[in-house]
Amino acid sequence: SAVISQKPSRDICQRGTSLTIQCQVDSQVTMMFWYRQQPGQSLTLIATANQGSEATYESGFVIDKFPISRPNLTFSTLTVSNMSPEDSSIYLCSVEENRVYNEQFFGPGTRLTVL
Amino acid sequence: AQSVTQPDIHITVSEGASLELRCNYSYGATPYLFWYVQSPGQGLQLLLKYFSGDTLVQGIKGFEAEFKRSQSSFNLRKPSVHWSDAAEYFCAVGSGSARQLTFGSGTQLTVLP
Numbered sequence: 001s002a003v004i005s006q007k008p009s010r011d012i013c014q015r016g017t018s019l020t021i022q023c024q025v026d027s028q029v030t031m032m033f034w035y036r037q038q039p040g041q042s043l044t045l046i047a048t049a050n051q052g053s054e055a056t057y058e059s060g061f062v063i064d065k066f067p068i069s070r071p072n073l074t075f076s077t078l079t080v081s082n083m084s085p086e087d088s089s090i091y092l093c094s095v096e097e098n099r100v101y102n103e104q105f106f107g108p109g110t111r112l113t114v115l
Numbered sequence: 116a117q118s119v120t121q122p123d124i125h126i127t128v129s130e131g132a133s134l135e136l137r138c139n140y141s142y143g144a145t146p147y148l149f150w151y152v153q154s155p156g157q158g159l160q161l162l163l164k165y166f167s168g169d170t171l172v173q174g175i176k177g178f179e180a181e182f183k184r185s186q187s188s189f190n191l192r193k194p195s196v197h198w199s200d201a202a203e204y205f206c207a208v209g210s211g212s213a214r215q216l217t218f219g220s221g222t223q224l225t226v227l228p
Contacts, residue, residue: 001161004158006158041220103149111156
């Protein structure tokens with residue numbers, strides 16, 4: 001399976017600022033996904049990032065708040081913009097290992113605290 | 116739309132005891148089913164998966180799961196729990212062509228010495 005790293009692993013940010021989270025994969029993958037895990041909650045899909053095209057956002061998530069870049073087949077970034085305390089969550093990227101069966105592998109996550 | 120229910124929010128077992136975590140899904144077609152584990156401060160690790168064929172699937176760390184179509188269930192089992200198994204466990208269903216995973220709410224496992 002692919003090895004996935006995320007930077008930063010954690011951060012504490014001030015309200016109103018923005019944070020960019022990086023996701024790096026050790027092999028080329030077509031589909032990458034970004035999830036949010038709010039404290040004590042399950043995972044919610046933010047968007048799907050396909051190289052060479054605009055990210056596809058899920059209901060409740062907008063590009064202005066969570067812009068995503070996917071410049072190549074091994075890298076993606078998620079920016080959390082104009083942060084508020086409600087954005088405090090773990091943000092995880094994942095990659096699709098098996099297109100037919102939706103098998104995904106996850107990075108270690110970025111724990112974000114907004115004060 | 117698919118959905119996943121994990122009815123047990125929190126389970127406590129003694130080390131060495133057997134474990135069963137419940138997962139029920141709702142999906143109109145043949146489901147692709149997964150169990151993930153999340154240790155504190157970590158990402159998600161894939162424990163096992165079911166796509167087709169044998170309904171009893173084996174995973175890592177001694178875990179297994181059984182797919183029961185008649186009950187729409189995919190319960191996770193382990194015959195003897197180790198203290199290192201304490202973590203949160205998530206069941207997920209894949210949606211095929213939509214290429215998305217839908218996760219259950221998770222079950223927190225505590226292991227007593």
